[in-house]
Every structure is written in structure tokens, then in C-alpha cells.
Amino acid sequence: MTLRDELRYLLADDLSPFERITGMLSLFGKLPGCRRHRLHVASSFDAPQFSPARAEWERANVADQVLRTGRETLAQGVRAVPLARGGQVVASLLIDGEAPLPEEAGLLLRLLAVEIDATGHASGSRAAAELVWRSPAMRALVGQIRRVALRRCPVLIVGEPGTGKELVAWLLHQWSRRWQGRFVRRSAASITDTLAEAAVHGHVEGAYTGATGHEEGMFRLAHGGTLFLDEIARAERNLQGNLLRVLSAREVTEVGGRREIPVDVRLIAATNVNLEDLVAAGVFQRDLLDRLTEERLVIPPLRxxxxxxxxxxxxxxxxxxxxxxxxxxxxxxxxxxxxxxxxxxxxxxxxxxxxxxxxxxxxxxxxxxxxxxxxxxxxxxxxxxxxxxxxxxxxxxxxxxxxxxxxxxxxxxxxxxxxxxxxxxxxxxxxxxxxxxxxxxx
Structure with missing residues (x-):
């Protein structure tokens, strides 16, 4: 069984984050080429106390760079992966060793960082709900989120008001390969029919009255990451048409511009109503619904x-x-x-x-x-x-x-x-x- 398969099964199991971290550390130690590497957790300039033997200042510098940028860093044989708690980068995982790490170790370390993040979510933080379920229904949903997160297709989240649809969308982003990209939030209800095209595609300066400068649309802003569009049921016809166009072509054309700009975005939509009823009533496009429901997640109500x-x-x-x-x-x-x-x-x-x-x-x-x-x-x-x-x-x-x-x-x-x-x-x-x-x- 490959490392990817072992990780996939490990994440799909109904385990606590602490159990998953233990499993991942065990897998790291079994990887060829990783047995001589050491893992350290460093916050800011405390790295020297973990490895006084060599290049203390380099480790400290790498650790501090990760804290400032929130991005993975590699310098002088030291690889640093950001560690977050409660959604904020508070430390870095330093991998120390002379031999280069095998390529597949990178995936394991990034997933390890996500699991450490999950253990540190205090009450009220964005992903805290991942740790507080007790019901079989939520256990099944969390497992489904983890599996769907690895896909690239659009997702429709269905749930009553107050069930945590945005949290589910954020977890889909955080547990996906796009986790380092942007997570852009928009409400379809706030986008008027007249401004729908500019909201989706963006506009150049002077494209229309009031367009005083160049502005990127929601898909350009979310390029390389995830676009979360809430209240999709309230999207007006013009917005629906523009969304369908971008999902089909995977490119945008700014209002007032001529260039077709490729975009790489995963769209996650959310609704608290049955979109099939809206399609039957003629107020929601069937083609768009089909695009949005390649994957569908239903959040059970609290009752x-x-x-x-x-x-x-x-x-x-x-x-x-x-x-x-x-x-x-x-x-x-x-x-x-x-x-x-x-x-x-x-x-x-x-x-x-x-x-x-x-x-x-x-x-x-x-x-x-x-x-x-x-x-x-x-x-x-x-x-x-x-x-x-x-x-x-x-x-x-x-x-x-x-x-x-x-x-x-x-x-x-x-x-x-x-x-x-x-x-x-x-x-x-x-x-x-x-x-x-x-x-x-x-």
C-alpha cells in the first residue's frame, strides 16, 4: 500500500486529530530516506534550543520567516512547514536532515500541519465544530468532507440557517490541495443583476459609469483557491448565466476588456432551500444546478x-x-x-x-x-x-x-x-x- 493510500484511509477513519497525528508520525518514520531526519516544533527564535549542534541562526531565521509569511520555506537543508492553531500560524515544523526528503513526505507533512491545527482550535474558532460532534450523522458528514475535499469539482452545501455551511466550506478548502490559496466569500443575494457580470469577471477602468479603476472579479480573486458563494438560491438570472459561463470555460473576460483570462478556482455554493423546486418554478437554471451538484453535502439540523x-x-x-x-x-x-x-x-x-x-x-x-x-x-x-x-x-x-x-x-x-x-x-x-x-x- 502506498503512502497516499495509507494517508487516505487514515483521514477517512473516524479518529480524533490526536490519533491521526500519531499515525502520521509513525508513517513518516517508515518512509525510506526519512529515518535520519528529525522533526522539531519552533516558534519564532526558539529554534536554537532544539538543535545546538549546527546552524542555529539559520533555523531561527527559517522559523521566523514562516511565522511572518505563513508559507512553507526551504533553506540550507532545513524545511519549515507552518503550524496553525485556531487558524493562526503560531509555530513551524522544522525538518532537519542531510539527505533530501522524498517527494511524498511533503504531502504527509502538510496534512500533519492541518491535523495539528485541528487540535488547537479553542472554543469558538472556525474549525472547532470538527472536534465537538458526537452523533453518527456528523461523524459521517466529517468523513464525507474529508473525501470530497480531495476532489476539484464544485460542491453544493445544503443546510438550514445556522447549521454551519460556511464552516463546512472552509473545511473543504483547508483539507484540500488548495489550502494555501485564498478562500473568498461572497453572498449571491448581495449581487444585483446589473452588476453581476462585473462581480464575476471584474472590470477595467472606465468600463461603465462609476468604474473609476481596475477591479478583479471574484474568480480572479480566488484564483488558485476556493470561492464560497452563499445563498446561491437568491442568485439573479444574470449572475446564474455568468457563473455557468465561467464554470464551463474556466476563464473570465473583464467588462470593458478583450482578453480571456484563465482561472483555476473551486466553487463551493450553499443554500437553505431546495434548488430543484426553484428549477421547476423556472427561476433557477437546470444547467447551473447540474454543474454545482457534482458533489452534494447535506448538514443535518441540530434537532x-x-x-x-x-x-x-x-x-x-x-x-x-x-x-x-x-x-x-x-x-x-x-x-x-x-x-x-x-x-x-x-x-x-x-x-x-x-x-x-x-x-x-x-x-x-x-x-x-x-x-x-x-x-x-x-x-x-x-x-x-x-x-x-x-x-x-x-x-x-x-x-x-x-x-x-x-x-x-x-x-x-x-x-x-x-x-x-x-x-x-x-x-x-x-x-x-x-x-x-x-x-x-x-
């Missing part, structure tokens, strides 16, 4: 995989999650249908972090669920002509956003503040003031 609720709650509460919680908490969680899926659960946990001091019990959970229901009812009844003050609307929006971000990042005010674009001190002040208000006087 169909209730085994995942507990680990997801622990993820969203982060260090605030108790080792054990009262049985009534499980009963309350089991009664919920979770129409908003993982996003709704994250917001509920965020409310517990903000208003319940991070304490998970029946009282704080019921309060969080009631608050969410009240927000939904208020949003449904909101009359544009009402006398509700702008400051009240903004305050409600702010509360919702803060709760959602805190839930997403496991209670970390620093990460939540960074995602909101405000200082950590400001967010802490807002939370402190809100807790005082919720407790009332005295």
Missing part, C-alpha cells in the same frame, strides 16, 4: 442530532462550562427544537455568559431561552412606523451581537471584542454595566 448539543454547549461556554450540570438542564435542552440550529444555541450560551455570569443552571438557561423568544417576537412585530426610539433599537441590536459573539468565542471577551472591532476594555465595561442593570438597585 436531528441531539447528541451534539452537550458538547456544543461546552464549546460555547468554554472555561465556564461545568464538568457536570444538573439533570434539569439536560431536560430543558432536550425540549428545544432549535429552529436556529447552532447559531441559536450559541446565542443562548452567549446570554448565559453575559447575564448569568457564565453559570449554567436551569434558571439561567430558562432566562436565556425566554430572552431569545422575546427578541424574535419583538422583531416579528416591529413596525417601521412605530415610536420605538432609535437608541432602544440600537441597544437591543448591541445586546444580541455581544451575546452571539461571546457564545461563539467561548466567553473570551478579548476575541469577542476583536471580532466586533472594539477594545477589550470597552466590551468589559459594557458587560459590567449590563450586569449591574440586570441585578437592579441594591
Amino acid at each position: 436531528e442530532r441531539r447528541e451534539d448539543v452537550e458538547p456544543l454547549v461546552r464549546r460555547f461556554l468554554g472555561g465556564f462550562a461545568p464538568s457536570e450540570w444538573p439533570p434539569e438542564v439536560d431536560e430543558i435542552l432536550a425540549r428545544q427544537s432549535w429552529p436556529g440550529n447552532i447559531r441559536e444555541l450559541a446565542q443562548v450560551c452567549g446570554h448565559i455568559l453575559v447575564h448569568g455570569d457564565g453559570v449554567l443552571c436551569a434558571r439561567t438557561l430558562e432566562a436565556a431561552l425566554s430572552a431569545r423568544r422575546a427578541r424574535l417576537e419583538t422583531a416579528g412585530r416591529e413596525d417601521p412606523g412605530s415610536d420605538r426610539l432609535l437608541k432602544d433599537i440600537l441597544a437591543e441590536t448591541e445586546r444580541t451581537l455581544i451575546s452571539e459573539r461571546l457564545g461563539r468565542f467561548g466567553g473570551s471577551t478579548l476575541k469577542a471584542a476583536q471580532s466586533l472591532g472594539i477594545p477589550d476594555r470597552t466590551l468589559r465595561h459594557k458587560l459590567s454595566r449590563r450586569r449591574r442593570q440586570s441585578r437592579g438597585p441594591g
Whole structure:
């Protein structure tokens, strides 16, 4: 069996990232020509302590270069592969040895870096959901994602709102051979019919009124990587036609230009509606649907995989999650249908972090669920002509956003503040003031 086959089976198995890393290290040691190589993990200029015998400064320089650029580097017999944790490059894997590495070792080391990345995703980070499933349905989906990631064809991701379609798209990119390329996100709903051609192909300066400069289209931006197009069901006819054209020809022609420019992009589309119904209604092109569904991934809603609720709650509460919680908490969680899926659960946990001091019990959970229901009812009844003050609307929006971000990042005010674009001190002040208000006087 070849190394590629062994890696393929290793990735397809339902193993934890730690088990896969152990398996890959074992495979590395068995490769001809690799037995005399040593693997070191270096962060910035700490490489000398691992190999004092030779060229300490060179290792330090290579390690630091990887940290700055995020790209694989080879210099003076030292190969460095970037290691990420939580999606950020924090260290490098240094391969030290006199003999050149066999070509197939490169693939193994890149996959090893991805698995190390997966072990370091703290609660709320982009690929954390890879580590928190417990249900057979999600185990099967993750295995399918790993297999589909190795293909080059378009993928259609189907799932209800809040199930994590963008996360699945990102994992497809991260686990593919395009992982070093760009991951470009666009929403089909935001692209108007009149600007569809420019959005897809780009435009030259002066191509039309308002085209003050040269601008690359989404396919040029994603060249060599992945284009994630959300809400594909809301794509207007002109956008559908341009997408089909590029998928067929694999080239773009900028608006106002004449040159046909080849593009190498993997398109991943996502939808929460049945596109077959739209085709039957005559609002979505059959040819485009056929192109998009060479591979199809369906994300099950949270109500169909209730085994995942507990680990997801622990993820969203982060260090605030108790080792054990009262049985009534499980009963309350089991009664919920979770129409908003993982996003709704994250917001509920965020409310517990903000208003319940991070304490998970029946009282704080019921309060969080009631608050969410009240927000939904208020949003449904909101009359544009009402006398509700702008400051009240903004305050409600702010509360919702803060709760959602805190839930997403496991209670970390620093990460939540960074995602909101405000200082950590400001967010802490807002939370402190809100807790005082919720407790009332005295």
C-alpha cells in the first residue's frame, strides 16, 4: 500500500486529530530516506534550543520567516512547514536532515500541519465544530468532507440557517490541495443583476459609469483557491448565466476588456432551500444546478442530532462550562427544537455568559431561552412606523451581537471584542454595566 493510500484511509477513519497525528508520525518514520531526519516544533527564535549542534541562526531565521509569511520555506537543508492553531500560524515544523526528503513526505507533512491545527482550535474558532460532534450523522458528514475535499469539482452545501455551511466550506478548502490559496466569500443575494457580470469577471477602468479603476472579479480573486458563494438560491438570472459561463470555460473576460483570462478556482455554493423546486418554478437554471451538484453535502439540523448539543454547549461556554450540570438542564435542552440550529444555541450560551455570569443552571438557561423568544417576537412585530426610539433599537441590536459573539468565542471577551472591532476594555465595561442593570438597585 502506498503512502497516499495509507494517508487516505487514515483521514477517512473516524479518529480524533490526536490519533491521526500519531499515525502520521509513525508513517513518516517508515518512509525510506526519512529515518535520519528529525522533526522539531519552533516558534519564532526558539529554534536554537532544539538543535545546538549546527546552524542555529539559520533555523531561527527559517522559523521566523514562516511565522511572518505563513508559507512553507526551504533553506540550507532545513524545511519549515507552518503550524496553525485556531487558524493562526503560531509555530513551524522544522525538518532537519542531510539527505533530501522524498517527494511524498511533503504531502504527509502538510496534512500533519492541518491535523495539528485541528487540535488547537479553542472554543469558538472556525474549525472547532470538527472536534465537538458526537452523533453518527456528523461523524459521517466529517468523513464525507474529508473525501470530497480531495476532489476539484464544485460542491453544493445544503443546510438550514445556522447549521454551519460556511464552516463546512472552509473545511473543504483547508483539507484540500488548495489550502494555501485564498478562500473568498461572497453572498449571491448581495449581487444585483446589473452588476453581476462585473462581480464575476471584474472590470477595467472606465468600463461603465462609476468604474473609476481596475477591479478583479471574484474568480480572479480566488484564483488558485476556493470561492464560497452563499445563498446561491437568491442568485439573479444574470449572475446564474455568468457563473455557468465561467464554470464551463474556466476563464473570465473583464467588462470593458478583450482578453480571456484563465482561472483555476473551486466553487463551493450553499443554500437553505431546495434548488430543484426553484428549477421547476423556472427561476433557477437546470444547467447551473447540474454543474454545482457534482458533489452534494447535506448538514443535518441540530434537532436531528441531539447528541451534539452537550458538547456544543461546552464549546460555547468554554472555561465556564461545568464538568457536570444538573439533570434539569439536560431536560430543558432536550425540549428545544432549535429552529436556529447552532447559531441559536450559541446565542443562548452567549446570554448565559453575559447575564448569568457564565453559570449554567436551569434558571439561567430558562432566562436565556425566554430572552431569545422575546427578541424574535419583538422583531416579528416591529413596525417601521412605530415610536420605538432609535437608541432602544440600537441597544437591543448591541445586546444580541455581544451575546452571539461571546457564545461563539467561548466567553473570551478579548476575541469577542476583536471580532466586533472594539477594545477589550470597552466590551468589559459594557458587560459590567449590563450586569449591574440586570441585578437592579441594591
